[in-house]
Amino acid sequence: GAVVSQHPSWVICKSGTSVKIECRSLDFQATTMFWYRQFPKQSLMLMATSNEGSKATYEQGVEKDKFLINHASLTLSTLTVTSAHPEDSSFYICSARNSLSYEQYFGPGTRLTVT
Amino acid sequence: QKEVEQDPGPLSVPEGAIVSLNCTYSNSAFQYFMWYRQYSRKGPELLMYTYSSGNKEDGRFTAQVDKSSKYISLFIRDSQPSDSATYLCAMRVSNTGNQFYFGTGTSLTVIP
Numbered sequence: 143g144a145v146v147s148q149h150p151s152w153v154i155c156k157s158g159t160s161v162k163i164e165c166r167s168l169d170f171q172a173t174t175m176f177w178y179r180q181f182p183k184q185s186l187m188l189m190a191t192s193n194e195g196s197k198a199t200y201e202q203g204v205e206k207d208k209f210l211i212n213h214a215s216l217t218l219s220t221l222t223v224t225s226a227h228p229e230d231s232s233f234y235i236c237s238a239r240n241s242l243s244y245e246q247y248f249g250p251g252t253r254l255t256v257t
Numbered sequence: 258q259k260e261v262e263q264d265p266g267p268l269s270v271p272e273g274a275i276v277s278l279n280c281t282y283s284n285s286a287f288q289y290f291m292w293y294r295q296y297s298r299k300g301p302e303l304l305m306y307t308y309s310s311g312n313k314e315d316g317r318f319t320a321q322v323d324k325s326s327k328y329i330s331l332f333i334r335d336s337q338p339s340d341s342a343t344y345l346c347a348m349r350v351s352n353t354g355n356q357f358y359f360g361t362g363t364s365l366t367v368i369p
Contacts, residue, residue, distance in 0.1 A: 148300075176357075183265065185345065185359040186301070235300050246357070248293075248300040 148249035165236030172238035175219040263360025280346035
């Protein structure tokens with residue numbers, strides 16, 4: 143089946159630093175990728191939609207200058223959390239939409255802890 | 258009112274039991290209905306995918322959609338300890354649209 147990877151799977155960083163999370167579709171091309179955030183015992187909340195070669199579309203309430211998204215190729219999107227604060231600690235999950243079938247596949251998630 | 262409502266549980270059942278998980282929704286435009294399984298600290302894994310109303314069966318899993326009642330269900334027969342996870346329902350209006358609407362997830366524990 144289709145595989146989406148995320149790297150790193152787990153990261154701890156100090157407050158004020160930036161963290162980059164990668165999302166890769168391993169065996170299909172994904173024109174569109176999505177970034178979600180999930181707090182403990184809560185559902186996935188869509189943060190932004192990333193389109194290859196263009197600017198990301200952010201959901202209401204998500205700061206685009208804080209959560210920088212780059213989708214430079216058909217298999218890679220990155221989310222950079224800039225000037226991270228403890229309240230940014232969460233589980234970040236990407237999903238990639240197959241350009242041909244429109245099926246979406248989720249990555250394994252990245253757990254970010256900001257100290 | 259949330260777009261999708263799901264009882265968070267937790268739900269605890271003995272091994273071999275039949276499990277029923279449910280979601281209700283408010284948007285009658287939803288056409289595609291999904292159930293995802295999410296193990297702790299992992300990304301969601303697609304279990305079942307249903308278009309419009311009706312039933313779909315895959316092994317021990319059966320998904321039901323009742324659009325008239327805006328109600329979907331996932332049944333797990335002969336539940337196993339390995340089924341212990343959080344189950345999320347999700348819906349979307351179109352197959353090509355971007356927006357998934359997720360339930361909060363139901364935490365299930367199957368006791369050996």
